[in-house]
Amino acid sequence: MTHIPNLTTRAARAGAHSPPGRALPLAPALHQTTVNTYPDLAALHRVLDGEEDGQVYYRFGHYNGQVLERAVADLEGAADAVATASGMAALTGVVLALVESGGHVVADRNAYGGTRHLLDVDLPRLGIETTLVDAADLAEVERALTRRTGLLLVEALTNPTVRVPDLPALVDLAAGFGTTVAVDATFASPALVRPLDHGADLVWHSVPKYLGGHSAAMGGVVAGDAGLVDLVRQSVVSLGATLGPFDAWMALLGLKTLPLRMRAHTQGAVAVAAFLAAHPAVAHVHHPSLPGHPHATTAARLYPEGTGGMLSFELAGGRPAVDDLIRRLGPAIPLSPSLADVATTLVHPATTTHRSLPPDELALLGVTEGLIRLSVGVEDPADLVAELGAALG
Ligand SMILES: Cc1ncc(COP(=O)(O)O)c(C=O)c1O
Structure with missing residues (x-):
């Protein structure tokens, strides 16, 4: 007679080994499991030894992470990619994989605040020296690079x-020093620029921004040549910075509409930038579609389809005008300290993303008390212009 396990045993085994059925699901299945099972040791060893595809323990990599990694690698034109718990985990993985104690990093000072913290505070503690540059100034970058970089x-x-740094020119400079080039393309996404096509070695993203697009999925991803990505993956696994299956699953759903969203973000930002540039309450608008932007020509060359939804503008009335505008715009265009959602949001960089930087650094970056960063969503641009117009008075 077949043995029927008791209820406690059946509960413990509930759902294990449930095949999804003969028909394949159209959306990828969510494999929210931390570990997999194997029929025998030989089958497990084939996966551990890399002879067969498969998953073992989630921190080493899992099904939904691999689906996301393959999708991003494909969009970036990369041989491989590794998904990470956040954008900062991606960057940390890259640095730990490629730079030793006593090593040297050259970085654009116009980087995200968290990146600046890693460069300014964490890396020196590990004996890694950083030189900050304006990456749009090629002569300054060349002066900073050494054989040790x-x-x-x-x-x-x-x-x-x-x-808009000139990526191909930076890649050429770095090649002369044997320096690996890693590009944070979070603001651009592979729908607008593929840094590897311009010769960069690695490209990385914060997933909750344009890749995911809906402010729901956490994560980061690094893509590039298989050997480099493998080194980054080893760091990520050691750090325990693997992305969870549910976030990977949601990020993939967002990724499916990336090119459509980027077109709408770009159109909206161009319309809003033109409107703000003509408004008397606005002292200056930073957007590459405007003729006065210092990198308008580089942007037109590297971004034939435009530069996405990010812009910033300076209010003539300074900080009091910023407070007023935030109160008048919310909740239609809310204050929200992230970016790249399908809905338009704004942030005050001086007191949020860049709050840890001293006043002289803020001045160098053009981050003033009157500056607002707008992440233009995919709404009808006419509505955004009407709402901004009403709030600006
Ligand atoms: C341009 C850029 N890079 C990297 C990051 C860091 O990503 P995460 O917050 O996912 O760690 C951010 C976060 O806002 C960002 O804006």
Whole structure:
């Protein structure tokens, strides 16, 4: 007679080994499991030894992470990718994989505040020296690079003034010193620029921004050549910075509409930038679509489809005008200290993303008390212009 396990045993085994059925689901299945099972040791060893695809324990990599990694690698034109718990986990994985204690990193000073903290505070504690540069100034970058420089870190489009470093020129410079180039393309996404096509070695993203697009999925991802990505993956696994299956699953759903969203973000930002540039309450608008932008020509060359939804603008009335505008715009265009949602949001960089920087650094970056960064969503641009117009008075 077949043995029927008791209720406690059946509860413990509930749902294990449930095949999804003969028909494949259209949306990828969510494998929210931390571990997998194997029929025998030989089958487990084939996966551990890399002879067969498969998953063992989630921190080493899992099904939903691999689906996301393959999708991002494909969009970036990369051989491989590794998904990480956050954008900062991606950056930390890159640095720990590629730079030793006593090593040297050159980085754009116009980087995200968290990146600046890693460069300014954490890396020196590990004996890694950082030289900050303006990545749009090629002569300054060349002066900073040495034979000891393991990594050049730049952002494809910078925060908050949307500067546009010349990626192919930076790659050429770095090649002369044997320096690996890693590009944070969070503000651009592979729908607008693929840094690897311009010769960069690695590209990385904060997933909750454009890749995910709906402010729901956490994560980061690093893509590039298989050997480099493998080194980064080893760091990420040691750090325990693996992305969870549910976030990977949600990020993939967002990724499916990335090109459509980027087109709408770009159209909206161009319309809003033109409107703000003509408004008397606005002293200056930073957006590459405007003729006065210092990198308008580089942007037109590297971003034939436009630069996405990020722009910033300076209110003539300074900080009091910022407070007024935030109160008048909310909740239609809310204050929200992140970016790239399908809905338009704004942030005050001086007191949020860049709050840890001293006043002289803020001045160097053009982050003033009157500056607002707008992340233009996919709404009808006419509505955004009407709402901004009403709030600006
Ligand atoms: C341009 C950029 N890079 C990296 C990050 C860090 O990503 P995360 O917050 O996912 O760690 C952010 C976060 O806002 C960002 O804006």
